[in-house]
Amino acid sequence: MGTQLSQYFPVLMLFGVAAGFAFGTLAFSVIAGKVGRRTRTKDIPYECGMLPEGPGSARMSVKFFLVALLFVLFDIEVVFMYPWAVNYRDMLKTNAPLALGGMVSFLGILFVGYVYALKKRAFDWRS
Amino acid sequence: MNHSLITTEILVILLGLGVLLADLWIRPESRPALGWLAASLLGCILALSLGALTPHDGSAFGGMYVLDGLARYFKGFFLLAGILVILMTVEFRHRLPVGLSEFFALTLFALAGMLFAASANDFILMFVSLELITVTFFVLNSFQRARLPSLEAGVKYLILGGVASAFMIFGIALIFGSANTTNFSLVAAQQAQLAANPVFLTGLMLVLVGLGFKIAAFPFHLWAPDVYQGSPAPATAFLSVGSKAAGFVLLLRVLFGAVPQITSQWQVLLMVTAAITILYGSLCALPQRNFKRLLGYSSIANAGYLLLGVAAESRTGSSAVLYYLGGYFFTVLAIFTVLCSLSSTIDNDEISALNGLGRRSPFLAAALSIGLVSLAGIPPMVGFFGKFQLLAAVLEAARLAPAFYVLLGVAVVGVVLSLYYYFNVIRAMYWGDAPAGVSLIEVSAPARIALLVCLAGVLYLGIAPGGLLRLADGAVAGLKFSPAHAPSVVTAAH
């Protein structure tokens, strides 16, 4: 029991470090910073230099997000294929239909998603 | 090892993919027809899955997946719910400007998640199926993306659902760490040792937190009113029927399949949760003016009633939970079908918008009244008999632990409060003045059929509860209930 709990000591340490970092930085800025002394100059984005023009955040086309999402989606799904490919030879010995069928159905679903994205013109930049 | 056991799930997923693909080639006008087609195919799957597809019970994937009476009971309801929700969505299409077919497909994917949940015999499968449900609902809830409340509902469900999932997966990690397995049956085999292991207990508690979120039990219920109010009506309906039932089947499986011994130590916790959930839902519903929000609180209160059956920790209690869910299913779907039928003519969900419905559409008003009367638990509707069964189980438990009498009192108070807020709606329909210059409301044939199915269920199960009761009783035969209730008497005395 005790030994089992002690295995989790690193986790506890991680908790401690995470909490310490969060509170520590906050505390440090409070202690080190000059709290409460604000002037107009201090509040502008760049205390010295050019005055910024226009809105602070430039608007990007939503298409960037769409493509990024699709990229992440299809890219990450490929990750699943690595462990499968590595273990495929072993799995053939025990349960071949499941090994192949599982991946085929996975790819099938992925393919439906691809067709869907294609037909919905998600890859068509100009539309 | 029999992979053909998951035929039903595979067919549902294929249907979902098919709908998604079909939408790419059909004309937008024929999307409602696609919904009808999907609903009827689902009907075929339901008819087949009752016998032909998976005739034998068994388990698959290394005991991860089981097909038993409990799973079959819930699968039947999930499939029926899927059919009705799709019909409802067709009715609701005027408020879903884009993506009707995607709505069907997502409903089907959520349905697949529920079907897996009904059969989950492993913490991992449980988590994955719940995630499939939850992630689909993120999208379904925020489907009306031009409407702020819908987006708000989606975001709230996303964030709180994410928190709940995080707790749950953390809990599963702790369970795996202490028990070295995630399979319910294997956990059950070593629960005597695990019952004293705080790591395991913490993990189990966190898993229950995640399930508590799904069923909207106190104190994890806060999302329910906002999400119910904001989401599109079919999504809300599916959330309150399917998602809640999935939560309950998993709750039953974990509590009485994996750890019955520990559950008997936690009886007081379940009792307190049930009592507060009932009171919270009922009291908050009292001042409500928005009908869907009211239903959100009502759903919380009903989760409390269902927890009564769980807290009773007996076969009667669990079969009462199953029976109540069956009746709740028809009742809630009837109410939401009415809401969907109204969606083309009435543009908000306030109770006052229902004023004069008794004259504008006597059929819808009657259907809604029957649904509400059933929720309030008045004979001969099914709601009455469901509550009767749950309270009977509580009374039975009270023989061993007198603290249950308090629970009984709380339940009765909740029922009395619920009469007030449900009848408020009925009063608006029949005694409220209809706004000037409104017309009669036409009800389409599919909506009529869906409503008739629901009302027939509400009345039939209320008048002849025998059949479903026997089915429910058979379905919980595999669960284990710790015979000794004696410790709970002691703890209850604290």
Added chain:
Amino acid sequence: MDAHVAHTAVEAVKAVGDSGTKLQDLAWAVLFFPLVCALGTLLFARKDRMLAVGFNIGGVVLSFLLSFVLFAVYGGQRIDCTPFQWLPLEGLNATMGLHLDGLTTVMLLVVTGVASLVMIFSTGYMKDDPGYCRFFMTLSLFVFSMLGIVLADNLVMLFVFWELVGVSSYLLIGFWHEKPSAGDACKKAFLTNRIGDFGFMLGILLVWAACGTVNIGGIELAIAKDPHVLGATASLAGLLIFMGAMGKSAQFPLHIWLPDAMEGPTPVSALIHAATMVAAGVYMLCRLFVLYTVPAAWPASLDFLGGLNAATVISWIGGFTALLAALIAIQQNDIKRILAYSTLSQLGYMVMAVGLGAGLATPNPSAGMYHLVTHAAFKALLFLGAGAVIHACHHEQDIWKMGGLREKMPWTFATFGVGTLALVGCPLFAGFYSKDAIFATALESNPVLFGLAVAIACMTTFYMCRLVIVTFFGSARTESADHAHEVAGSMKWPLVALAVPSLMIAWLPLGDFLAGHFDAHYHSHGGDVLFGPFNHNALAAFFGLFAFMLGVSAAFAVYWGRSKDPLPAKLGQLSRAMRNKFYFDEIYEAIVVPVHDAAAAVADWLDRWVIGGLGVRGVTGVADFAGRALRLVQTGSIQTYTFLFAAGVVVVALLALK
């Protein structure tokens, strides 16, 4: 008597033991066809007249055909259909079952047969009514409820359908709800029936408490085992149950609703308020006849009633109602009201016959039941005929404003004539035989009531002949009567179809069949059915004949060729009392209304201040406050929600892992 009950008991046990789906389960179909049709109309045919007519007539006719099959197959056998386990709980086992025997199958045929013809008649009669589909739907609902009463095998189910019949009657009397008089009439009918039903319910509870079952077969069994099983409440239970019949069959003093019920459409009057529903009371008495065969017994506080038998009380109430109604009918001028009072009078007759039947050497209520069946045929015919006349005279109902319709409406006249001859007891016509059965029963059981019965028969003949003479003979007295012409086929043929049984139903050995149902050792008096009465009890038969001839000759003497009623001048005050129904409505109003108002004032005060003020408002105030306070938690801010969620986890963890 013992042998009969023992036989009943043995049969009941046999039939219960013998379950499984069988042909007799068709009875369920007979019962539910009309309901399915009513629901179908409600859902799919609220606007479509053709569909509504097809649905409802189809349903009822199908029920009729199935009833016929059941009758043909089973005849008088006692059979219980597979019961339906309603609530299979421990300690509470409520079943719903149907029972078939000679009595119920005959009644099934009567109800479905008359209902089919009335519905066909209505297609013509209600042609121009905006509530056409609603009318047929409600009629189907009524048929369903009535069949439920007929088939029920236990008292609870009987009571449920009893109330359903009350509801459908309420809906149909108030069918033209835009007329205030119809609204008042339907309320009056409903409330008056409630009084009777209250007694009925108490009676059921008493019987249940004593016998431990509500199953009628079971009650018969219990009484066969021990005639004193009902203990001191035997007579009281009998009378309380009779209160139900008093309401439905409009017996004095609850008779006041029936004449007003004529505010409903005439086909409704024919079906419900003449042929079937009002006879339900008589049928119920026959069905529960075993309760009236037990020795008289009263609770200690009512000991002074001594040997007074429930059946004796019933026979006197029936006789008094019959006399009262016959007297009133003589001086009515509205064609439907005359028929209504005649119905009342005939119902009194039947009730009297059932009561007298209990006093026979071998108790047997079949005379009343026999009269019920024949009466159903000819009274439905008379009402439909009156409907045809009213329809032809543009909704004129005063007989003095008609006249001379004989030539203008020959079919209606002929069939109405058949109905009248049957009602007044002309030999060869159905009424003669069923009345004779009553006379014979009365002569054997109670000679005083026999005299009364003959006198009433005389009066019946008198007022019916008055009606026919004034309406159909002479010359038209108003323009609307002058322009009358024969009704369309849909109305004409049902009249003809009803005229046939009105004439010929007694040519079948129906009386013997019914008598045999109640008495296994009953043997026919033999010989020709047509001359049976004279063979059986010649004295009774001759008195019947005498009453008929006296009434006819008196009516012809007074009314032939008159255009104004001569009786008011001759009878003076008595005639006025008869015209005003002996002032019953006024008396009730003078007594009931002040008492009712005072009770209502007290109840109102209690409700407003004690229950409402202290109880309800106090509780709602607390609940409402709690609800509003809790709502503050629900801020809508997702940060708060997440925080509370996490706090909840901590609380649960503390509770779970302490």
